[in-house]
Amino acid sequence: MALLQPARRLLSAAAQRHLCLAPVAARASSWWSHVEMGPPDPILGVTEAFKRDTNAKKMNLGVGAYRDDNGKPFVLNSVRKAEAQIAAKKMDKEYLPIAGLAEFNKASAELALGDTNEVIKSGRYVTVQTISGTGSLRVGASFLQRFFKYSRDVYLPKPSWGNHTPIFRDAGMQLQAYRYYDPKTCGFDFAGALDDISKIPEQSVILFHACAHNPTGVDPRPEQWKELAAVVKKRNLFAFFDMAYQGFASGDINRDSWAVRHFIEQGINVVLSQSYAKNMGLYGERVGAFSVICKDVDEAKRVESQLKILIRPMYSNPPIKGARIASTILTSPDLRKEWLEEVKGMADRIIDMRNQLVANLKKEGSSHNWQHITDQIGMFCYTGLKPEQVEQLTKEFSIYMTKDGRISVAGVTSGNVGYLAHAIHQVSK
C-alpha cells in the first residue's frame, strides 16, 4: 500500500517551481521525512571522542587497524615493492572479470589451503575476488540465501564481530548463536560450545572464526577444533569460515589456517571468506576472496556461474589495485618471503605487547590473573574489564576502548604500555 506524502499534494505549482526561494513549509515536505537518523556506530563514537580529547597521554584502543610501535599506520615494504613493480608495467585499466583477477583468486585459495592440498590439485573449488572480508561475507551470505535450501539459520559464536549479524540479515538469513566466550575465564567455553553445537538442527549454517577471534581473541586449541569438526560432521552442519587474520594471528600462515584445512581434511566442504586488510595492510584497497569447496569441478563451475550472477548487480566487478598487489606478493618468491617476515613482525609485536602488558600489570602489583591477555591471540583482547571500569579508564586516563572491555592491542606501544598497565591496575585493584 503506497504511503502517501499528503503535504506534497497541497503544494501549489508555483511553490514547486521555485523551490530555491520557496517558503520553509513547502520545503519541509520531503520523501524522506520519515527516515530516522541511523544509530551512531559504537566504535566510531569511541574514535570521535578520542579525537576530541586533549590529554597528551590519550590512547585509542578502539582502532581496528595495525599500528607500529610509534602508533603509526604501517605500509608493508613488500606492498611498496609490489606497487612499484606494478606501476612499472604500465598496465591498462580495463574491467576485471566479474569474478576478479584470476591469478589472485588462485593464489588466495592456495594461501588458505596450502598449494599441495587435494582440493587445489583437483580443482574442486571456486574462489572469487571480493570487496575485502565484508564483501566476501555478503557474497557468501547471498549465495546461501539463494541456494542453500536446507535452512535460513546462521549460527554465530557469542560474541562475534558486530557486522556479521547485519550482513547475514540483509542477505536474508536468520541469526542464531552458540556459546563461545566464557566471561568467567576470559577464555573459550569449550563445553558450552560443544553442547550448543550438538543441538543445532541438522544442516544449519555455522560460522567459525578461523583464527584470532574478533572481538575476544579467544581461539580453540587444535584438539578442540578436532572435536568441533567431529560434531559439525555428525550434525551435518554447513561450515562457513571467516578468516580475516591469516598470518596475523600467530605469525605463521599455516598455523593460522589449520582449522580450515582440518575441516576440509575431515571431508567437510566449507565455504571461506578471506581478507587481506590486516595481514597485508591493504585496508582501503578492499582485497578479499570468497571460496566454495565443492564436490567436483563441475559443481565448482556451476557455483562460480551463480556467484557471478550475484556479484554483477552488486558492483559489476571488483577493484584491481589491491588484488594486483596481493597477487604479485603471493606469486613472487622474494616478495612472498618478505611478506611472510613482515606479517610475522606484526604478529610478534602484538604478542610482545601482550607480554609487556601482563608484565607491567604484575609490576604494578595487580593481584588479578591476567593470563588471558597472553592466552588470547590476534589484534583484539577481551580484558575482562566491566563497563564501569572502562568508563573510568576513559574519564580518568583518556584511554578509549569499547564498553565490552575489548582493546585493540595494535594501539599499544612500548611507549604507552606502562601507562596502560598503570591505568588498568588503578581501576581494577
Add this chain to the structure above:
Amino acid sequence: MAAGSVFASVPRAPPVAVFQLTADFREDRDPRKVNLGVGAYRTDEGQPWVLPVVKKVEQKIANDTSLNHEYLPILGLPEFRANASRIALGEDSCAIKENRVGGVQCLGGTGALRIGAEFLRRWYNGNNNTTTPVYISSPSWENHNSVFVNAGFKDIRAYRYWDAAKRGLDLEGLLEDMESAPEFSIFILHACAHNPTGTDPTLEQWKQIAAVMKRRFLFPFFDSAYQGFASGCLDRDAWAVRYFVSEGFELFCAQSFSKNFGLYNERVGNLSVVGKDTDNVQRVLSQMEKIVRTIWSNPPSQGARIVATTLTCPQLFAEWKDNVKTMADRVLLMRSELRARLQALGTPGTWNHITEQIGMFSFTGLNPKQVEYMIKEKHIYLMASGRINMCGLTTKNLDYVASSIHEAVTKFQ
C-alpha cells in the same frame, strides 16, 4: 558430509551476453575481426587508453609518501564525494549552496545504483515497500533490471523508449507510460547517452518529461555514466539532471567515472542525493551508511583519490576536460565517418541516426539475422540488439565495417 552435495541442484547460469561476446571475439582467429561489443573506450589503434591526466595523477599519488592504505570512511573519501556531486550538479547549483546534496562513494555506477535501490526499497514510499513499481526504459542496460530485483523490488516494469520504426525516441509512448504509472513509481532515467540506443530526449522533451513526473509524483533516479563523454561538454551532458534539480525534485543520481575518467577497473562511482533540506539529506546518508556497511563496509581508495585530486586542481581539471573531449571527439568522428560511408554506398535505409545518436553506443537498427551475418560471416562482433560500440571503430576498420553493414542489410531484410 553426505555423498550428495548441498549444491547438487545449483544450475549453471548463462554467461552475461556482453562478456560472452568479447570471449567469442578473443577466440576468433580471423584477422579482419572487429569488436563492437563491450562498452569501453578504444583509441584509433584499437587500444585501451589510460588518460594522460590519470597517469600524471597516479604518479603524484605514488610519490606521496604521506599516503597509506588505511580505511576510507564508510561513505567514502569526502573530497571525492563533494566534488563528484559538484560535477554532476554544477558549480552554481542552488541545491549545493543550500547544503541539501549528499554523496556516497560507491563501486562504480553499478554500486551507486545498488545502494540507491537498496535505500529506496527500505525507505521510499513507506517502509520496506517492495511493491513500489520501478520503471526501466525499453531497452536499457541489462543490469538495471538485476540491480532492482536484487534490491528486493517485486514490480519492475518497462516504459516505452525506443521507436524501432522511426529509429528514435518514442516520446509519446514514454509520456503515456508516465501518465499511467502509479503515483510514486520510480523511474530510471539515463542522464545522457542512453545505453544502448544512444538516443536522448531533447531539452524540450526533458521539460515535458519533468512536468509529467512532477504532476504524478514520480521519483527520478538518474543513471549518469557518460558525463562529458557524450557531447564532450560536462555541463551539456548534465543538463537534464540539473534541470530536474532546478524544478525542485528530490532525486538520486548514480554517477560512474569508469568511462569519462577511463577508471574502469578502479570502480569509482558516486551516488548523489538531492533532498529538500540538509536535515533530510543527513538522515538519508546515515541510513545509506548502514546499507553500505553490510555490502562492502567502505569503498576502495585509489580511484576516488585520482578523481578528487583531478577535480580539485584547476590545471588537472582542465587537462581532464581536454582528455574527455579527445574521447568524445573521436567517437563523433567515427559516427560521421560511418554514416558518410553508408550513404556513399547507398546502403538501404536511413543512416542519419548514426550521427544523431550520442555517446558510446549506437542502435544501428540491424535485425537479428543481419547481426548474425555480421558476426559469423564478417567477424564483426556486436550485440544481438544491433547495438554497436562506436569506440570499436577505427580509421582502419571503418571501410570494412561499412561495407559489411551494407552487405548484411542488402542480403537480409
